[in-house]
Amino acid sequence: MQVFEDAALLSLIGGVLTLLVLASSVGWLLSRRVTSGPGRATVANINARIRAWWVMAVLFMIAIATGAAGSILLFCFISFLALREFVTLARTKPGDHRALFWSFFVVTPLQYYLVWIQWYGLFSILIPVWVSILLAIRTALAGDTESFLERTATNQWGLMICVYFLSYTPALLMLRIPGFANQNAKLMFFLVLVTQLSDVLQYVWGKSIGKRRIAPAISPNKTWEGLIGGVVCTTAIGAGLWWATPFAPGAAALMALMATIMGFAGGLIMSAIKRDRGVKDYGSLIEGHGGVLDRIDSLCFAAPVFFHLTRFFYAP
Amino acid sequence: MIATLLAAVSRLISGASVQWHCDPTSEVQRIYFGNHSSHLDFIVIWSALPPRQRRFTRPVAGRDYWERGAIRRYLASRVFHAVLIDRSHAGAEGAIAAARASIQHMAQEMGDRHSLIVFPEGTRSLTGEVGRFKSGLYHLSRLRPDAELIPVHLENLNRILPKGETLPVPMLSRVVFGSRVPTSLDEDKHEFLAKARAALIQLGAM
Numbered sequence: 208m209q210v211f212e213d214a215a216l217l218s219l220i221g222g223v224l225t226l227l228v229l230a231s232s233v234g235w236l237l238s239r240r241v242t243s244g245p246g247r248a249t250v251a252n253i254n255a256r257i258r259a260w261w262v263m264a265v266l267f268m269i270a271i272a273t274g275a276a277g278s279i280l281l282f283c284f285i286s287f288l289a290l291r292e293f294v295t296l297a298r299t300k301p302g303d304h305r306a307l308f309w310s311f312f313v314v315t316p317l318q319y320y321l322v323w324i325q326w327y328g329l330f331s332i333l334i335p336v337w338v339s340i341l342l343a344i345r346t347a348l349a350g351d352t353e354s355f356l357e358r359t360a361t362n363q364w365g366l367m368i369c370v371y372f373l374s375y376t377p378a379l380l381m382l383r384i385p386g387f388a389n390q391n392a393k394l395m396f397f398l399v400l401v402t403q404l405s406d407v408l409q410y411v412w413g414k415s416i417g418k419r420r421i422a423p424a425i426s427p428n429k430t431w432e433g434l435i436g437g438v439v440c441t442t443a444i445g446a447g448l449w450w451a452t453p454f455a456p457g458a459a460a461l462m463a464l465m466a467t468i469m470g471f472a473g474g475l476i477m478s479a480i481k482r483d484r485g486v487k488d489y490g491s492l493i494e495g496h497g498g499v500l501d502r503i504d505s506l507c508f509a510a511p512v513f514f515h516l517t518r519f520f521y522a523p
Numbered sequence: 524m525i526a527t528l529l530a531a532v533s534r535l536i537s538g539a540s541v542q543w544h545c546d547p548t549s550e551v552q553r554i555y556f557g558n559h560s561s562h563l564d565f566i567v568i569w570s571a572l573p574p575r576q577r578r579f580t581r582p583v584a585g586r587d588y589w590e591r592g593a594i595r596r597y598l599a600s601r602v603f604h605a606v607l608i609d610r611s612h613a614g615a616e617g618a619i620a621a622a623r624a625s626i627q628h629m630a631q632e633m634g635d636r637h638s639l640i641v642f643p644e645g646t647r648s649l650t651g652e653v654g655r656f657k658s659g660l661y662h663l664s665r666l667r668p669d670a671e672l673i674p675v676h677l678e679n680l681n682r683i684l685p686k687g688e689t690l691p692v693p694m695l696s697r698v699v700f701g702s703r704v705p706t707s708l709d710e711d712k713h714e715f716l717a718k719a720r721a722a723l724i725q726l727g728a729m
Contacts, residue, residue, distance in 0.1 A: 291538060292695065294692070294694055295538075299682060301688075304685060304692060305688075307692040308690050308691075308692050311692060
């Protein structure tokens with residue numbers, strides 16, 4: 208397998224495993240130190256999150272190790288689960304049933320199939336052009352006009368976020384970057400690592416010194432201290448990982464900075480939807496984190512921007 | 524084997540989170556009664572049960588639907604061990620006698636170890652709201668006062684597979700098993716049905 212021949216990829220995997228061992232040790236120490244009071248619930252939640260991180264990281268690395276097929280299948284499945292959480296929260300009506308069926312069982316696999324066959328032209332317009340027209344027609348044919356605009360717009364946006372945006376992550380594999388042939392898995396690794404680390408670091412900074420809330424109406428946990436601390440650290444880490452990317456150190460820092468800020472915005476947008484629907488989490492599949500969509504919201508918004516910037520500057 | 528596989532597929536499609544307010548592993552015979560909005564309802568309840576309890580829990584279903592075609596017949600008789608009844612249309616003289624016979628049949632089929640899954644509304648609701656209960660549940664509980672009456676609230680299944688559709692949309696759903704509804708032999712039919720229905724609706728708000 209290609210993985211074992213690429214020293215940089217092995218270093219990334221080794222780094223993540225080391226980080227997880229470190230996190231588990233800290234979690235274990237915390238659970239021994241904090242045995243009473245309100246801190247206990249926080250520590251229990253942190254340990255649940257770390258356990259879930261192990262599962263997610265191992266799944267992701269297995270996908271990376273099995274090449275394009277594994278990565279595409281994994282993200283297709285994540286899209287499916289995320290869309291399911293999104294649609295469950297949407298105010299759908301029986302008139303949406305057929306359009307939704309198509310979204311889950313035709314559009315989602317088709318989008319990832321296009322990544323597999325590397326048909327960039329159709330990949331980039333399938334959902335924004337073809338599906339947005341065809342599903343609106345299908346819903347109109349069902350004949351229910353009540354909140355028609357709201358329903359079609361919501362379902363379309365669900366597909367955009369959960370399927371279209373997210374599919375840009377494995378789509379990184381189809382970029383042809385001079386001097387970086389057959390190494391695109393590392394680019395995907397870089398993006399996922401940076402967005403997820405940024406989530407963690409924002410959480411850690413926010414929990415430890417967070418005071419000034421950015422948008423109290425949307426999320427009580429997002430603070431300026433958390434954002435700035437997370438962004439600065441992640442940007443530094445991104446710069447330090449330049450050897451795994453086609454970027455120079457400065458460019459790697461800028462890419463990490465951009466992914467971090469988009470990720471933050473994604474989290475904010477997805478929280479706004481949750482607040483509007485009166486729920487705390489999109490689901491309960493991932494212990495300590497909530498639903499799948501709660502975990503990938505930052506990646507969904509960072510991936511398309513990261514892809515197009517890389518494509519514009521590095522893949523002529 | 525088929526039963527285990529089917530239960531797993533059903534849990535996947537319905538994405539059901541299951542909550543219990545009674546002992547899931549109790550060996551006492553039970554009558555599970557749920558709100559009815561989808562063809563998936565009974566299979567979702569059935570697959571939410573622990574494997575051992577699942578083997579001794581039989582859904583009550585309409586003969587007209589489940590005896591159409593070899594696959595349905597096989598599933599009903601060999602996998603779900605369904606208690607099939609003739610659906611009667613209330614009003615006519617003969618229908619009342621037939622309904623009475625069906626209830627007696629259900630009570631008998633419970634034997635000394637089986638539980639039942641029933642839907643007292645008799646038909647699927649289009650809106651997801653809990654409709655009026657037919658009197659079958661009352662008569663059944665008169666014949667089997669020894670069985671625990673357990674309300675089961677199903678949420679979102681009308682969106683996963685609404686009436687009139689054949690293909691499911693895999694949204695997330697919720698199954699809540701309530702605590703037993705206390706019954707006594709001296710309450711009248713309307714009191715009993717109102718109490719059972721209220722218990723079911725209340726579960727939905729939890």
